[in-house]
Amino acid sequence: MTTGLSDTSTGSHPGAGPPPAEALRLYESMVLIRYVEERLRDDSAAGKLPGAVHLYIGEEAVAAGVCAHLSARDYATSTHRGHGHFLAKGGDVRAMMAEIWAKREGICQGMGGSMHVADISRGILGANGIVGAGLSIATGAAFGAKLDGDGKVAVCFFGDGASNQGVLMETLNLSTLWRLPVVFVCENNGFSEFTPAAEVTAGRIADRARAFSMPAAEVDGNDVTDVWRAAGEAVRRARGGGGPSFIEARTYRIQGHFEAEAFVLGTGRYRDADEIEAWRQSDPIARFRSTLASSGAVSEADLDRIDAGVRDRVADAVAYAEAGQPADPALAETLMFAPEPAGLCQQEREA
Ligand SMILES: Cc1ncc(C[n+]2csc(CCOP(=O)(O)OP(=O)(O)O)c2C)c(N)n1
Secondary structure, three states: OOOOOOOOOEOOOOOOOOOHHHHHHHHHHHHHHHHHHHHHHHHHHOOOOOOOOOOOOOOHHHHHHHHOOOOOOOEEEOOOOOHHHHHHOOOOHHHHHHHHOOEOOOOOOOOOOHHHOOEHHHOEOOOOOOOOHHHHHHHHHHHHHHHHOOOOOEEEEEEOOHHHOHHHHHHHHHHHHOOOOEEEEEEEOOEEOOEEHHHHOOOOHHHHHHOOOOOEEEEEOOOHHHHHHHHHHHHHHHHOOOOOEEEEEEOOOOOOOOOOHHHHHOOOOOOOHHHHHHHHOOOHHHHHHHHHHHHOOOOHHHHHHHHHHHHHHHHHHHHHHHHOOEOOOOHHHHHOOOOOOHHHHHHHHHO
């Protein structure tokens, strides 16, 4: 039996589950991510998107269960598979969709694309194409939050592949030493690109944190209640000055590493259809829907209404993105490069 965040066993996390209104928000958050990702899957297959997308289908419970404890003032860093984190953290679905479609109306004016959706005003410090890069950004944000002293928390989402980057050790070390308000959330979806985790990742990932005496939990990442409980405990600890925590959420990537991976792999296969099917049986949304419906607190009709509302929002976001203006390449000069600091240039000229 698990006894808390510092417990070393895997499985259901103890304690009360989310109250009914929170449970419905968790459900809606997961459904929004799912419908957005399904639409992107279809539009990618139809050749409508300008670049690659890495989809989060099957992993929705992690982003939803963690971000439910955050406000727009808190920080989150994300990965190349970042749409779910952006949406769960309260990012605007229209602006994200337009960004992925490379339109000027996008959240980064169409210059960032799928792997760089960010909204600093909501504490969404960005998806990131560099594996592991969010670890140091989140730790830096947590350091800033600690200096500000106003209770903000930083969450870092990263994958099992990223857990082998040296920067994890650096950030586990400093965040423990300085008692920073940061929560490390490893989404162990079983693969690093086309390589099964077992071939490149030694030991239990959560043990990396335990080596620094950091409280660490291993949870069922397809059980949103389990994630929500563990994240609640970790975020409360961080906000209360208790320092960092680590959560390893075991989940599975249903889609390819990126859409259209088949064109790269040819006939090469790195996993069996049976394995994917087995994980589909543990779908986080279907599981939570059935838990909610059987609790009697909510009817199937209520859940259907949520689904329909989300479908409309996603259709609206796609229409908005399609109707947008193409990104303006000239923006690269103003958006990607900071203006030269006048004083510095003067000094350089004099040197
Ligand atoms: C520093 C760096 N090294 C390698 C890559 C190439 N790369 C892109 S995604 C990926 C796998 C990442 O796996 P994981 O962290 O488990 O995330 P997942 O894709 O499973 O969500 C790799 C190696 C990269 N983008 N950045």
